[in-house]
Amino acid sequence: MRDGSVGEETLVGRGLISDDIKNRIRDRIDIANVVGQHVSLKRAGQNFVGLCPFHQEKSPSFSVSPSKQMFYCFGCKAGGDVFAFLTKITGASFPEVLRDLGDKVGIVVEESPTERIQRGQTHRIEEINRASMTWFQANLRDPHIGATAREYLHERGIQPSTVETFQIGVSSPEWDGLFRFLSRKGFSHSEIMTAGLGTRRTNGNGYYDKFHGRLMFTITDLRKRVVGFGGRVLGDGMPKYLNSPDTPLFKKGQTLFAFDLAREAIVRTKTVIVVEGYFDAIALHQAGLTHTVATLGTALTTEHIQTLRRFADQVVLLFDPDAAGVRAALKGLDLFVNSGLGVKVVTLPAGEDPDTFVRKEGAEAFAQLEAAAPSLLDYALNHTIKQADAGSLEGRIRSVDEVLRILQKSEHPIERQERMRIVAERLGISEARLIERYPMLLAQPKRGVAAPRTQPAEGIPLNALFKGLPEERDLLLLLLHGKLSPADVRRLRPESFSVAPCRKLVEIALAHVDREGRISLRSVLDESVGDPDCGALATELSMREDHFDDVPAYVKACLDRLDQKRSEQTLRELIVSLKTAEREGRADDVRELNLQINEVRMRKAGTPTAGGVTLVKE
Ligand SMILES: [Zn+2]
Structure with a gap:
């Protein structure tokens, strides 16, 4: 997003993307056709109408005009041309969208030499990844090589159709099976290394595969490009999970597993469930909870939250109710404090993880847990108070220091006040007592401290x-x-x-x-x-x-x-x-x-x- 807008400015600034190119591409594209791939549209007079993909609604206020080549939602005021629609719904940057559409209609979008090299590089990595994915999948189907993995998937209740949907495969037990396969396909050693699929031998002679003998999860981005892999060891090896390193195509802190498969359901329900593991995400999808994504061995980042905000109003987090879970909740509270997203925390019964729980109890039981789930704030409060010395009032107040420190950051005075009331109630003390300790909770937001809040033009009624x-x-x-x-x-x-x-x-x-x-x-x-x-x-x-x-x-x-x-x-x-x-x-x-x-x-x-x-x- 940030990269995208910078890219757009520089390209336009250098005159590389002229209005002429933009108009020529737009003139050859039918916006109703493009939008129709994401939204179910019905003809209504001159225009097409449908349910808006950018906000939740029951009757259609989203309209597409083929004659004007524009879309507009009378509900949430999102609108613009085909480029605006695609950047908003796919998360791709403007130059990426322009280039993709240009490719479709045979118009070449010029780029600077650096950009051409970068694009060539990411394109090549995607090709290597895609070839590798096919190879991993073929291994899984192989009667001999794939036997253990197939048995393991069966044990974990993963159905064959799910294996297909999630493009699951297996890396061979050989040390350099993938390396040899990719070399035969014409990829150079340095390309394979850049894609993060190889490791140099410690004695300096030659390479071996980064992943061997692992169950391979394919990581795709919102544009369905294969950007990386996650590998789970079959057996007792360490580490249990291994991910592709960051590459020019793959940034762990910005990527969420299964996002492309979940996007439609997230947009429909305006809710996203965030879990921590591949199997958790896959099990929830298989149970019909298709609005689920997983982080890739990292905690949630600001970039993740920015991306989620474009599609959802509500986030449902799954935490373990242990000390690490509480730390994660506090970190989450800090990240979400001014995001405008509603955040709930679902806690599973002891000894269960999302995978085992949903397989045993089903999606309905999960939905019940979700409905009764506390807000992230309540969750953080409950657990920090529980950990404190229950006898002393001072101890209880101290225990929520961290929570209050985060709440002070809220830019919305009313929200802050409401939360302070909740904290006071939970601690069984007066609000005045809390304000004594945290004067900032009452103070108006400082002028010039908060980032200027520029109202987007489309938000003005x-x-x-x-x-x-x-x-x-x-x-x-x-x-x-x-x-x-x-x-x-x-x-x-x-x-x-x-x-x-x-x-x-x-x-x-x-x-x-x-x-x-x-x-x-x-x-x-x-x-x-x-x-x-x-x-x-x-x-x-x-x-x-x-x-x-x-x-x-x-x-x-x-x-x-x-x-x-x-x-x-x-x-x-x-x-x-x-x-x-x-x-x-x-x-x-x-x-x-x-x-x-x-x-x-x-x-x-x-x-x-x-x-x-x-x-x-x-
Ligand atoms: Zn809308």
Whole structure:
């Protein structure tokens, strides 16, 4: 994400991705087709509608316009072109999305030499990984090589269809089986090393496989690229689990196992279950809890949470109820404190892990545990208080020091207060006593300390943009639907609109008037949709399908109303100037201002006012 936006800036900055390339690719892509691969769409008039993949809803407010090549959700205000849709739903960066789509339609997106080398390298690693995965899978099917692994999978209750879905395989017991296989396939030693699949022999002569005699889990990213592997030892070897090292294609701290398989269910339920092991994730998926992902031998990171936030509102964590589990809970509390995500902790009965529990008790029992699960805060409190000296009040307060230290970081005063109330209640003391110890819990967020919270344009509700007249909004809506005649366009004045986004949109529109005096819609949309001031407004208005009975009459009425408002404003300003001039005895100015005032009054009287015209909007 961060890499992506930096990449976009540098590429665009160097002029390597021109608007021209972007437009050419977009023109050859059918947005309804692309979106349709992620969302089930139904035709509704000019547009397609479906359930929004970016927020939870029961009736469709998500709309795709093939003619405008745009999507928009009237519920959560997510919107934009096909690139915006794909970056949002796949998590890929803008240049990646552009390049992928470009490949599909045969348009080459230029890149800098460094980028070309990097892309070549990651592409090559993906090829090596994919070849290796196929080899691991073939080993598992091999009557001789795969026998132990197949038996082990059977013992753990993993069904053959699950083995297929999760692309599970086995590495051969030989020391360099994979190395020899990949070399035969034309991969160089250094490429195999870069992919993290080889180790140099300690005596310096030659290489051997990083994974041998292990059950192999394929790790894929959201774009279904094979980015790395996790290997579980078959038998008693150490370490029990071994992962691919970080490579240019694979970052453990940013990757979650089974995310690509879970994404659809996560988006649907807005909930994600996070577990710690491959088998846990696989067992939950097999039991029908397909909104499950696993961390890869690392704790949750800020990057993980940022990724999860794009898809889910609720996170369900599974912790062991031991000391390590409590440490993990505290770490989680720290990470999640300002994430905006609701976090629950499910604790399994002693001696059970997610894998054994769900196999024995089933998904229904798990759902019950989940429903009754405490919030992460409650969980952390319960366990820290339990560990403290139960007899002394001071001891109990001290035990929650760590929890309170984290709560102080919350940027939301109301949330902080609510949590403080919970802590006080749990400790059986007054809130005042807690505040004495932690004054920061009550304090307002310090100015300039917290990161500036810039409201994304798409988050602004339309009504908030319209402190002005409904006529302004309707006029712009009709403008964006190509309903303004050249005569109407000539009457448009940015200064007649009362809010900044409207003024900006009119300015953009007037900059794209063709020789016949008509506004060129495609250019206006291209420029306005990406504009920080009026992008949200332009997207929403252009995707609305309001009905107007007599469009020409209504447009005229709107323009008249705006003209009238502008005259009134001018008049008010002139009168203020006149009064000042009179007070200061500037006779010449008084005469001039009186003339101007009369002129405005005459002009006003000469045009029909909006009050005399019936508005025909339904
Ligand atoms: Zn939505």
